[in-house]
Amino acid sequence: MQSIMGNCFGQSAKCAHASSNFSGSTTERHSKAKLQDSTSSSEKTVVPLGNSKTKSSINCKADGSISNKLKSFSFIDLKNATKNFPPDSLLGEGGFGCVFKGWIDENTLAPTKPGTGKVVAIKRLKPESFQGHKEWLAEVNYLEQHRHENLVKLIGYCSESEKKLLVYEFMPKGSLENHLFRKGVKPIPWPTRMKIAIGVARGLTFLHSLDANVIYRDLKASNILLDSDFSAKLSDFGLARDGPTGDNTHVSTRVVGTQGYAAPEYVATGHLTPKSDVYSFGVLLLELLSGKRAMNDEAGTFVDETLVDWAKPFLSDSRRVLRIMDTRLGGQYSKKGAQAAAALALQCLHTDPKNRPAMIDILTSLERLPTSNVLPRNPQGMIDNHRGKHFNHSR
Template sequence: MGWIPCSGNSNTKKKTKKPTKKMEVQENMVDPMKPAPGKLKRNSSTNSKDASKTGNPDHIAAQTFTFRELATATRNFRTECLLGEGGFGRVYKGRLESNDQVVAIKQLDRNGLQGNREFLVEVLMLSLLHHPNLVSLIGYCADGDQRLLVYEYMPLGSLEDHLHDVSPGKKHLDWNTRMKIAAGAAKGLEYLHDKANPPVIYRDLKCSNILLDEGYHPKLSDFGLAKLGPVGDNTHVSTRVMGTYGYCAPEYAMTGQLTLKSDVYSFGVVLLEIITGRKAIDNSKAAGEQNLVAWARPLFKERRKFSQMADPMLQGQYPSRGLYQALAVAAMCVQEQANMRPVIADVVTALTYLASQRYDPNSESPQSSRHLPATPRAKRGQ
């Protein structure tokens, strides 16, 4: 949940570590009080109980809570209820007294680096955007100077928790689960890019922002940096560079020109993390291996070295052709030239297929691996 500039540490910190730092105040941030001219329209497939009751498709469905209600839910924000800590502040597990629902409550650090603007954008985005692979916002609290967000509780934590620095005795992700998570995260991004109107650029895709529900069902979270994408004849949105080092697309980091392909690059980094088990940035490794993309690029050119890129924690239990295809998708996504990257819909097609091919470690080869789809092709102009 922490945001930092594209020149610093990459990982959201757990509760035993200091929170990450945000880069700087955004300019041209979406103002929820001024939705025009780029007003978010609810997609026809969007479901909202509140909207159906009012008949108003633009109705913001999030509930409002008092600070006292949320203090009660977290037993006065006790330490044992603390789930983690990031740039926004602390996240607590709570139980709403009104309906006995278990929730995650994110409390804005009043002395922190993130402000009301990001809080409002989060409320706006998650109130109007609904998809099985986006975390659900239940409500918010703007009581005095207190700012809190209430989400559905995701019992398995973040993808980062299961890939990096896994605690002893914790089960490692198998190949099938990794592909399921990758495909689901891609579907969430596809919804933002292709179904939302106007499109939404997520801008902060990373492992710590992919939360896992029961059955390792992934959902994108943390929308405070999201931007409405270009509309009409515009090819990009110009904005201050914000995001997380190691995940930022190079053209965005250099020019501040944000496009949908900026998100595709970030997704490619996440996919590489899923396949390799490595962090986007890992300063504990040798100089040439600290940046995941820089380490991977030479290996992409030699297929015989693909097996060296698989996470050692898989212990060789993965389909060879499935590994090649997944790495091919990742390689396309992290192309330096934005117009050479695929659109996210093509990535979804490839990863959905890979996720459907259940790998049985007891068999010699994965089921139906002979007919893998073609590598997604880059589409220009996005």
């Protein structure tokens, strides 16, 4: 699935925005893997959150009260920035809308001629999509409030009657999914894969460290965007939500996400915790190691199984664990690093969420791998164990 912020690899393969409710991507069409309780039109919190004000502001906040941290674009501005949304500027298309390449002035953010100024990705919501509007508003509010180097940057929005659009930074390398799974694409080297894993871990650690311990809820390769240096950023916060606070152990919610990535206890009960993201990270780490999709591998290696089911017997045996490694790497990876990463993935995939490590501990383990020298420690990307107060939220 092509990211909303990256290049399309040909118009013949429809590219979807990285939302769990989109059905146009290669992955989702291939696996029929969407999880959603279609009878529920809105989330119901069974366990008291103790932070209902924040939750309400995310789901119900009036468009007019969006902070001035973001640029408020007029529809005409964005129409001009894309030259009236022509097919040749289409980056992606999904159930809730289409994403177009546009150009704006670096300083004034006014629309400019194609090929001049700053390249951006502009997502235009379909007016008939009610659920899409809810996700649009959640995306605006989460990315407005929380800024971090491993979260995609939201530049601005447009809200004129039924016209709802979002303007993001453009990510030149597109989605991780395309680099891992698309045929004909040069394989990602081992050090770069670990760099990506560390970037994702930093983003999740930041979210989990916030006072609201934000749960991302839709971690998958298609939602990981890559800049020109293959630094990873989390995109699509339409399904994100505040986690449990106080004495509460979980949030009860409708089940949404992508099959193969979603934690089993969440699928079974609707109980959502930050450890749900940890499970999804374990699946993503397996994909980076093996080069295989979470579901329905095209090579037929595990047609009737998930990647987790197929890989677990190898992960638990240090002598066999290297059998899961992506053959396209040609053996060019650190054996000790691969074994350590596989052992970490196994911990993340523990059936009991209480036995899964916290993201801060996962991040620490990844940075200590033999390949960690390819990604120098960045004080701006670190946090303390308790909250993200050391981060720059207004970046």
